[in-house]
Amino acid sequence: MPGPSEPADTDAEVRAIIARHAGLEGPLLPILHAVQHAFGHVPQTALPVIAAALNISRAEVHGVVSFYHDFRDAPAGRHVLKLCRAEACQAMGGEAVASAAQAMLGVGWHGTTRDGAVTLEPVFCLGLCACGPAAMADGRLVARLDAARVGALIEGLAP
Amino acid sequence: MKVFVPRDAAARALGADAVADALRDEAVRRGVTLSLVRNGSRGMVWLEPLVEVDTPRGRLAFGPFEAGDAAALFGDLAAHPKALGPTDALPWMKRQTRLTFARVGVIDPLDLADYAAHGGLVGLRRALAMTPAEIVAEVTDSGLRGRGGAGFPTGIKWRTVAEAPGPQKHVVCNADEGDSGTFADRMLMEGDPFTLIEGMAIAGLATGATIGYVYIRSEYPDAIEVMHAAVAIARDAGVLGPSLLGSGSAFDIEIRVGAGAYVCGEETSLLNSLEGKRGVVRAKPPLPALQGFMGRPTVVNNVISLATVPVILERGAAFYKDFGLGRSRGTIPLQIAGNVRHGGLFEAAFGLTLGEIVDDIGGGAASGRPVKAVQVGGPLGAYFPRALFDTPFGFEEYAAKDGLIGHAGIVVFDDSADMLRMARFAMEFCAIESCGKCTPCRIGAVRGVETVDRIARGDAAAVPLLIDLCATMRAGSLCALGGFTPYPVMSALTHFPDDFAAPPQSDRYARPPKADQYPRLPEAAA
Numbered sequence: 001m002p003g004p005s006e007p008a009d010t011d012a013e014v015r016a017i018i019a020r021h022a023g024l025e026g027p028l029l030p031i032l033h034a035v036q037h038a039f040g041h042v043p044q045t046a047l048p049v050i051a052a053a054l055n056i057s058r059a060e061v062h063g064v065v066s067f068y069h070d071f072r073d074a075p076a077g078r079h080v081l082k083l084c085r086a087e088a089c090q091a092m093g094g095e096a097v098a099s100a101a102q103a104m105l106g107v108g109w110h111g112t113t114r115d116g117a118v119t120l121e122p123v124f125c126l127g128l129c130a131c132g133p134a135a136m137a138d139g140r141l142v143a144r145l146d147a148a149r150v151g152a153l154i155e156g157l158a159p
Numbered sequence: 160m161k162v163f164v165p166r167d168a169a170a171r172a173l174g175a176d177a178v179a180d181a182l183r184d185e186a187v188r189r190g191v192t193l194s195l196v197r198n199g200s201r202g203m204v205w206l207e208p209l210v211e212v213d214t215p216r217g218r219l220a221f222g223p224f225e226a227g228d229a230a231a232l233f234g235d236l237a238a239h240p241k242a243l244g245p246t247d248a249l250p251w252m253k254r255q256t257r258l259t260f261a262r263v264g265v266i267d268p269l270d271l272a273d274y275a276a277h278g279g280l281v282g283l284r285r286a287l288a289m290t291p292a293e294i295v296a297e298v299t300d301s302g303l304r305g306r307g308g309a310g311f312p313t314g315i316k317w318r319t320v321a322e323a324p325g326p327q328k329h330v331v332c333n334a335d336e337g338d339s340g341t342f343a344d345r346m347l348m349e350g351d352p353f354t355l356i357e358g359m360a361i362a363g364l365a366t367g368a369t370i371g372y373v374y375i376r377s378e379y380p381d382a383i384e385v386m387h388a389a390v391a392i393a394r395d396a397g398v399l400g401p402s403l404l405g406s407g408s409a410f411d412i413e414i415r416v417g418a419g420a421y422v423c424g425e426e427t428s429l430l431n432s433l434e435g436k437r438g439v440v441r442a443k444p445p446l447p448a449l450q451g452f453m454g455r456p457t458v459v460n461n462v463i464s465l466a467t468v469p470v471i472l473e474r475g476a477a478f479y480k481d482f483g484l485g486r487s488r489g490t491i492p493l494q495i496a497g498n499v500r501h502g503g504l505f506e507a508a509f510g511l512t513l514g515e516i517v518d519d520i521g522g523g524a525a526s527g528r529p530v531k532a533v534q535v536g537g538p539l540g541a542y543f544p545r546a547l548f549d550t551p552f553g554f555e556e557y558a559a560k561d562g563l564i565g566h567a568g569i570v571v572f573d574d575s576a577d578m579l580r581m582a583r584f585a586m587e588f589c590a591i592e593s594c595g596k597c598t599p600c601r602i603g604a605v606r607g608v609e610t611v612d613r614i615a616r617g618d619a620a621a622v623p624l625l626i627d628l629c630a631t632m633r634a635g636s637l638c639a640l641g642g643f644t645p646y647p648v649m650s651a652l653t654h655f656p657d658d659f660a661a662p663p664q665s666d667r668y669a670r671p672p673k674a675d676q677y678p679r680l681p682e683a684a685a
Contacts, residue, residue, distance in 0.1 A: 092497065
């Protein structure tokens with residue numbers, strides 16, 4: 001599947017990221033994190049560049065990218081809302097919070113709103129298990145959510 | 160005026176940053192010189208953000224603090240609406256035996272001098288004067304067992320690595336704390352990172368390893384930030400580097416970040432991930448102690464195991480071993496979570512009964528309803544009914560009740576919990592997070608969801624099928640994900656049969672998960 005078209009300088013930036021991690025043993029995950037940080041996702045065009053630099057096959061790089069939940073092959077919405085689905089948050093009504101968020105956004109898990117504003121993702125534990133239900137909104141942690149508070153949180157994210 | 164406002168992720172998620180800002184603003188407005196320390200959490204999560212003021216009478220606690228409470232903190236402290244009294248006199252604090260967490264919430268996490276003033280580095284200095292064999296013997300004699308859940312004796316693992324031949328050995332700290340209901344690793348790293356660094360350095364001295372890695376899950380941004388900063392500070396101060404405290408022995412640490420795969424908390428899959436591969440479980444043998452990171456001898460220990468080593472070296476093996484129950488020696492940081500009135504971190508000697516933990520310390524369900532079930536040990540741990548609340552906290556004691564203590568997470572559910580749904584979730588979680596290596600896990604978990612759904616529809620014939628499937632998963636999986644998912648499922652079925660026998664209710668039957676909830680499958684062709 002061809003990825004969305006990338007700016008022409010993608011390769012140069014990917015190469016610069018690889019160079020910054022040259023001294024590490026087992027550098028692939030740090031490189032992928034840095035690439036995703038730079039581009040918002042791991043572009044298809046980055047895979048052969050990384051593969052060549054690390055002397056592994058493109059299939060191996062693809063295998064690693066696709067194994068981990070964190071890495072995306074396409075850009076997310078402008079905001080990413082991760083709601084905890086794990087047991088401790090469920091014990092405090094996490095499922096109702098998730099239903100409210102899905103209804104409000106009109107998307108399911110891994111979905112992005114039609115205007116591209118918010119991507120909704122499940123997460124399995126943020127370590128906030130004594131103050132659930134918990135969420136991470138654009139990297140910021142929020143605790144003790146209920147349907148009303150997750151609504152306010154989403155209002156605060158848009159557009 | 161010296162004030163403590165936690166920088167712990169739970170405190171921040173409950174508004175600690177806004178509290179800190181409000182206190183700073185108020186101090187400026189009043190012309191008061193404010194020394195604001197962003198400490199770790201004391202572990203009383205229901206009181207977070209818990210603000211403390213340093214006074215001649217000791218530290219006074221205020222919480223749960225809101226930004227609007229800031230102004231009153233500059234007046235009569237005793238009259239403050241959120242005043243709780245001296246922190247150390249709070250029942251939650253007084254009842255604990257804080258060894259591993261002695262400094263968490265007390266010190267400035269990134270102040271090495273503060274760390275040393277509270278007993279830090281004593282263990283490392285003592286270790287530097289010992290032979291590697293003596294350090295291993297001290298840790299072995301302490302009775303310390305792996306706090307990640309497996310409970311393997313730490314000293315024996317270290318001895319295997321120490322005796323393994325190899326020019327380069329490693330210490331890998333497993334900070335991929337993915338179990339729901341657990342947050343001890345996170346709190347330790349955010350509240351007292353130098354303890355972990357010191358423990359890893361001692362592990363290096365004991366085994367001959369000179370390079371350490373801390374593999375932290377990406378869901379812990381605060382812990383990652385604090386650990387990065389702490390390693391840099393330790394390196395600058397010579398606590399890490401080519402010559403530990405001027406001893407001539409080398410040890411250094413690199414922080415690595417996971418990528419959202421639960422299975423990477425399993426040690427062999429963590430090692431593959433660290434090497435830059437898919438986090439697929441490896442068969443054992445070879446043991447990681449002999450062929451771990453890059454095939455080299457490697458100590459893989461949990462955060463709490465490593466962070467407990469300094470106090471063992473500081474106070475001695477006999478002191479530590481004196482606490483505990485049976486073959487579970489020392490203390491365990493209990494993490495009380497879920498639907499519970501007083502949730503948080505409570506470090507105590509092994510041996511408290513589940514009833515004491517949930518009803519007495521935790522204060523029962525937050526909802527005020529009766530406690531129905533308690534899941535101990537994370538998503539792979541069993542659900543305990545009230546009938547088993549007399550079980551004392553220990554590795555063997557829980558195994559004897561067909562459960563496990565895991566990483567000591569305790570998740571409380573009130574009587575609104577539907578245990579069939581929880582059993583279904585256990586299978587669904589396993590299906591989402593399976594690394595795919597073992598068929599009983601990869602496919603069995605999917606069949607498990609379907610089988611639980613049949614039971615939910617009133618198909619009693621599916622019950623023996625589920626039991627049989629659990630036996631297959633348990634016997635036919637390499638690691639604890641597929642092997643232990645039967646614990647929550649079977650315990651739910653065994654202890655809460657009514658939830659499985661009830662006639663089908665139209666609103667109860669959960670729809671099958673959508674395809675996008677399963678792991679992404681490799682695309683057929685690029």
